[in-house]
Amino acid sequence: MAKEYDIITALHYATYRPSLHSEILSAFLESNKKYEFGLDVGCGTGQSSIALANYCSNVVGVDPSNEMLEKSLQHPIITYQLIDSNTFNFDNDVFDIITFAGSLYYAKSQSTLDEIIRVAKKNCRIIIYDFEIFLEPICIQLGLSSKIKQPNDYNHQANFSELDEQFITFDNELNNEVSLDIKITDLTHLLLSSKENYDRLSEAFGAIDLYDETTMRLQTVLKNNITTLKAMTYLTSYSVIK
Numbered sequence: 001m002a003k004e005y006d007i008i009t010a011l012h013y014a015t016y017r018p019s020l021h022s023e024i025l026s027a028f029l030e031s032n033k034k035y036e037f038g039l040d041v042g043c044g045t046g047q048s049s050i051a052l053a054n055y056c057s058n059v060v061g062v063d064p065s066n067e068m069l070e071k072s073l074q075h076p077i078i079t080y081q082l083i084d085s086n087t088f089n090f091d092n093d094v095f096d097i098i099t100f101a102g103s104l105y106y107a108k109s110q111s112t113l114d115e116i117i118r119v120a121k122k123n124c125r126i127i128i129y130d131f132e133i134f135l136e137p138i139c140i141q142l143g144l145s146s147k148i149k150q151p152n153d154y155n156h157q158a159n160f161s162e163l164d165e166q167f168i169t170f171d172n173e174l175n176n177e178v179s180l181d182i183k184i185t186d187l188t189h190l191l192l193s194s195k196e197n198y199d200r201l202s203e204a205f206g207a208i209d210l211y212d213e214t215t216m217r218l219q220t221v222l223k224n225n226i227t228t229l230k231a232m233t234y235l236t237s238y239s240v241i242k
Helices: 007-015 020-026 047-053 066-070 110-119 136-141 184-192 195-205 210-222
Strands: 035-041 056-063 078-082 095-101 120-133 168-183 226-240
Touching: 007 066, 007 184, 007 195, 020 047, 020 120, 020 168, 020 226, 035 047, 035 110, 047 056, 047 078, 047 095, 066 078, 095 110, 110 120, 120 168, 136 184, 136 210, 168 184, 184 195, 184 210, 184 226, 195 210
Parallel strands: 035 056, 035 095, 056 078, 095 120
Antiparallel strands: 120 226, 168 226
């Protein structure tokens, strides 16, 4: 996952991410429930950790990307740690709730699940969630050529299936289509936070200041300062039964 983003795209990623993290968790978790220790695996720049912090007294966000963690959003109850393997630097039986926000696809392995079970308390909740924002219609409006279909097995609904699940039990699965109102200036950050779209925009516009150029073109074609995007959200939850 660390290779997916460089410093430039990490900056745009940190500057704006849609509020879907909080929206997804709020639709699933009890608002009056408070967990003592939360772990956010693959925290990126911290948006998902902040969403989890609404339900915890303490949160640790871990990620294998230095570029992401250098841009992490600070919060009084969140600490961030760099990880470079499937081994977590935590004692046994620490966490009451663990989240994977768009990260399990990259981290999925039996060794990761074994570590999650090791650091989780009995009855710990594991929540795996992701969202897919449909940006291609916007790219087409910008005059970008359609994406050449490359082999891509990324799965927004990745879960622990096909692994040894003897110490976890499946609880629930939720998939929803949602609408997202977004300012044009934030839409530019969202587009440029994707390495693939960054490269497409750079090749098409060739601008020194790609952010300003993309924003100007979006305002021209959309003729508004706010637009609405469609997205799908995905969530799977488990409980630890060790």
